Amino acid sequence: MSQDLSSSISAIGVNGLVSIVVSLICIALAWWALQQVKLDLIVRHPKGPQGKLLHLLLAVVLGRFVAEFLIDYITWSQMIRYMF
Template sequence: MQDFGQQALIHIVVHVMFLAAVWWALQSFKFDLFVKNPKSPQAMLLMIFVTIALAYLVSSFFLQYLESSLMLRYIWQ
């Protein structure tokens, strides 16, 4: 049961870490080229949704890669 708790903590930390990294990376992206009013609440909400979606994709890839690499030790058993 303790392993599930540790795994949940790792997932939460990784998701939050990549959420912050994607938000930071998107700050250099010019959203004003794609939206009518870049300072509007709708544009900010769009940026939040894009950040969440990209962070989820990147963190899911990272966690699946980590899980797969940890399972490689069972090949030779």
């Protein structure tokens, strides 16, 4: 019984770590991709602190959406083993 509980807690920890790593990687990729977007067409001073903050927030939002999709996909692929 305690071994099953220990195994479950370990699996939850690994899933949490994978989620953190995937989220950070996706945010970094979104930041990198957003470097090609011309914010000067939307923002008056894209090099100012508000422009940089907007760039960061866009990267976090876009990266989180992509990470959420990837984490869901990993979870769903792990559930396939219970079909058979």
